[in-house]
Amino acid sequence: MTDNDFEFIRKLLKQRSGLMLSAEKQYLVESRLMPVAQRRGLPDLFELVRRLRAGNDETLTTEVVEAMTTNETFFFRDRxxxxxxxxxxxxxxxxxxxxxxxxxxxxxxxxxxxxxxxxxxxxxxxxxxxxxxxxxxxxxxxxxxxxxxxxxxxYSQFEVQRGLPIQLLLKYFTQVGEAWxxxxxxxxxxxxxxxxxxxxxxxxxxxxxxxxxxxxxxxxxxxxxxxxxxxxxxxxxxxxxxxxxxxxxxxxxxxxxxxxxxxxxxxxxxxxxxxxxxxxxxxxxx
CATH class of the missing domain: 3.40.50.150 (Vaccinia Virus protein VP39)
Structure with missing residues (x-):
């Protein structure tokens, strides 16, 4: 990803989601957006950014914003x-x-x-x-x-083990295969x-x-x-x-x-x- 492409992504994310990326986060953009490009059948991130710049694929823009959004959470986080x-x-x-x-x-x-x-x-x-x-x-x-x-x-076994008391797991969850x-x-x-x-x-x-x-x-x-x-x-x-x-x-x-x-x-x-x-x-x- 070129510096110009990275700067375009930074401005797009700021405008659409408020997310501020520092200059050293280019590796994060590349790692999260490559799967988006692959799902779309695009050869590389250059082509992904080219399509974003064209501005006629709102669905792609939404996919990119969602891919860059941090979704870290767990039950009863911070207590x-x-x-x-x-x-x-x-x-x-x-x-x-x-x-x-x-x-x-x-x-x-x-x-x-x-x-x-x-x-x-x-x-x-x-x-x-x-x-x-x-x-x-x-x-x-x-x-x-x-x-x-x-x-x-x-939720996966890992997800229910993060912060969820065992008594609440047994009371309010049903096991479905390996998930709950x-x-x-x-x-x-x-x-x-x-x-x-x-x-x-x-x-x-x-x-x-x-x-x-x-x-x-x-x-x-x-x-x-x-x-x-x-x-x-x-x-x-x-x-x-x-x-x-x-x-x-x-x-x-x-x-x-x-x-x-x-x-x-x-x-x-x-x-x-x-x-x-x-x-x-x-x-x-x-």
Whole structure:
């Protein structure tokens, strides 16, 4: 791949997905795009880029973007966000939404589904505590390929061994050959939909909790700010945002405030409210 071709791919990925590739990532582009060229019956990456430059094959462009998207995920990844979800977020939202009895959750950049399914299992395990509440989970990703896998809910032995407690595997999965399929009752709790975070997502409505983990790290600063500001506009009053351990809103936007002693957890900023954040009594339940 020539330097000019690599630069074209870098600009294409930035425009279509927000993904920023450093100059030393040419080897990564070559290794991930060669299988795309082979599936298309193209002789080399030069021909692949030539067709991309022509701009008349949107399907090919989508394949390239999806091939370059990082889809690393596993069940109950990092643990802390799920502890916050169970012991802090859900009790606080239940108290705040006691009249509506409805809680909406959005998992952005959900990849192959382990994150939203981890939330669904957590909710299921809480049992009667949530009786009367309707909890909706929307999971989105830019890649149609990983969304198909997520919708099927079928995972390899390696995938279910990463972060998934054995008791939940036995309770909510059925072995299918050498793979495991998550139970229909858990799959039914999650709605999957394709979505690019660079596009307008206001049509999705408002959410009580948005989980957007380990995706902002791939964006440049202006893109991070833009996405965070738009996320703030679709979080309902009293709602929450969860970011990845390596991500922050500090220095990017004033739309969110971090919550003391709750790593990765944010709330929409209220410029007239006291800067000291106090949780409702119910949020302290364990």
């Amino acid at each position: 802390v966000p799920f502890e916050h979800f169970r012991s802090v977020i859900l009790p606080a939202l239940m108290a705040a939404r006691d009249r509506q009895k409805r809680i909406r959750i959005w998992c952005a950049a959900a990849s192959s589904g382990q994150e939203p399914y981890s939330l669904a299992m957590t909710i299921k395990e809480m049992g009667a505590v949530l009786d009367g509440f309707r909890i909706e989970i929307l999971a989105t990703d830019i890649s149609n390929e990983v969304l198909q896998k997520a919708t099927a809910g079928v 399929q998550i139970a229909p009752q858990i799959r039914a709790m999650v709605q999957f939909r394709p979505l690019n975070l660079l596009t307008d997502f206001s049509r999705l409505g408002t959410f009580d909790l948005i989980i957007c983990r380990n995706v902002l790290i791939y964006f440049d600063q202006p893109t991070k700010t833009d996405v965070l500001d738009r996320l703030a506009r679709v979080i309902a009053p009293g709602g929450y945002l969860i970011l990845g351990a390596a991500e922050t809103t500090i220095g990017l936007t004033h739309a969110f405030k971090s919550l003391p002693d709750k790593r990765g957890l944010y709330a929409p900023a209220d410029p007239v409210a006291d800067k000291v954040i106090r949780f409702p009594a119910a949020s302290l339940a364990s």
